[in-house]
Amino acid sequence: MAGRIVMKTPLVEMDGDEMTRVLWKWIKEILIEPCVDLKTVYFDLGLKERDRTEDKVTEEAALAAKKYGVAVKCATITPNAQRVEEYNLKQMWKSPNGTIRRILDGTVFRAPIIVNGITPYVPGWKKPIVLARHAYGDVYNSVETRAAAGDSAYLVLCDKDGNERSRNLIKQFGGDGIVQGVHNLDESIKGFAVSCFNYALENGMPLWFGAKDTISKTYDHRFKDIFNELYEREYKEKFERAGIYFMYTLIDDIVARIMRSEGGVLWACTTYDGDVMSDMVATAYGSLGMMSSVLVSPDGKYEYEAAHGTVTRHYYRYLKGEQTSTNSVATIWAWTGALKKRGELDGIPALCGFAEKLERAVIDTIEGGKMTGDLVPLFRREGVVPEKLDSRGFLYAVADRLQS
Numbered sequence: 001m002a003g004r005i006v007m008k009t010p011l012v013e014m015d016g017d018e019m020t021r022v023l024w025k026w027i028k029e030i031l032i033e034p035c036v037d038l039k040t041v042y043f044d045l046g047l048k049e050r051d052r053t054e055d056k057v058t059e060e061a062a063l064a065a066k067k068y069g070v071a072v073k074c075a076t077i078t079p080n081a082q083r084v085e086e087y088n089l090k091q092m093w094k095s096p097n098g099t100i101r102r103i104l105d106g107t108v109f110r111a112p113i114i115v116n117g118i119t120p121y122v123p124g125w126k127k128p129i130v131l132a133r134h135a136y137g138d139v140y141n142s143v144e145t146r147a148a149a150g151d152s153a154y155l156v157l158c159d160k161d162g163n164e165r166s167r168n169l170i171k172q173f174g175g176d177g178i179v180q181g182v183h184n185l186d187e188s189i190k191g192f193a194v195s196c197f198n199y200a201l202e203n204g205m206p207l208w209f210g211a212k213d214t215i216s217k218t219y220d221h222r223f224k225d226i227f228n229e230l231y232e233r234e235y236k237e238k239f240e241r242a243g244i245y246f247m248y249t250l251i252d253d254i255v256a257r258i259m260r261s262e263g264g265v266l267w268a269c270t271t272y273d274g275d276v277m278s279d280m281v282a283t284a285y286g287s288l289g290m291m292s293s294v295l296v297s298p299d300g301k302y303e304y305e306a307a308h309g310t311v312t313r314h315y316y317r318y319l320k321g322e323q324t325s326t327n328s329v330a331t332i333w334a335w336t337g338a339l340k341k342r343g344e345l346d347g348i349p350a351l352c353g354f355a356e357k358l359e360r361a362v363i364d365t366i367e368g369g370k371m372t373g374d375l376v377p378l379f380r381r382e383g384v385v386p387e388k389l390d391s392r393g394f395l396y397a398v399a400d401r402l403q404s
Contacts (some may be wrong), residue, residue: 004037005354008346011338013040014062016074017047019318023328023391024074027335030395031402034338035354040239041068045096047077051089058096062103065303070343071306072338073100073240074331082297097305101135105188106297107195108133110307112276112285113292113329115366117381121284127264129281132199133274134192135295137184144180147171153179189226191298196268197235200244207246209268210254223270224248282307283322286378289327294337304337306330314391325373326391332398361401370397
């Protein structure tokens, strides 16, 4: 199509599952391809293809992201026992996000998409809370097993030659139970800290970080030590010049402070805390469909995605031919984030400009009263009566705004 913006380097495109897979195709068809000569290196991360390739496709997609520098990912299913039966899977494959984050490392930054007329459930939140989630280790790369009565579990550490260095009893089981081993790496924690400090400086936001070092006196305490040492050595003067600050305190204290704050902070979390708290923050700002997400690796690779899941309930309605009204905003933001970064890295201002215009068109559409069903009960704007659109109808409304 004549007049479309030409790309130099392709994006790595990772397709996904269920209703978000349907939206993925429509977003490209209705909003992007009429304006951009879209170039992508395509990987199908749908559950059936991951099962067919024994999850090799996920690793290939992550390695391609390392090669090309910018990726955009659709939401995917992480199978549980019910999904194994439903899809007749060979095994209960691991989270594709976990695999990609393990290969890319880095930090996940999630920020609410603010729209005039959608008021946060927490009245005091006047500014965005950006959540930075460490993207390596902990329970997401754990080893776990069942234990029987009479079993003993030990934490055993061996040197590079296999010689035992230490042995600590975890539990002598008087009854059946479970046991889990987790790990992390100093280098990954340092990369996490650097990403957080740099993001805070670039965006002029104070940085809050919390863990549970009073209970986890070695594991969580290592996070605390690395953040504090790096801050004192390399970032304290920079933060003071920028008029911002870094604070470490316990995670439960951070949660209390967040709830009574006005927002406007970067909240750094270990990976499990970030998984849980990002959903809490997204919902409190209005909807999981209104939260952007980007994984930033220490060597400057970017993977953009929506912060929510595959919207299973809507997908089964869609398969029956029923109308759905599924929020596509976060998935659109995955595409605009990737296009902006590609345009920035390749020196294509028109591509950056298109992505910004598309975001503005989405916000203007909602603020003008046209939105998906999840936002209608939340919308309060004087003189504007919200209109519920179906999934495809909302995308066409955004396209009309974009053209005008």
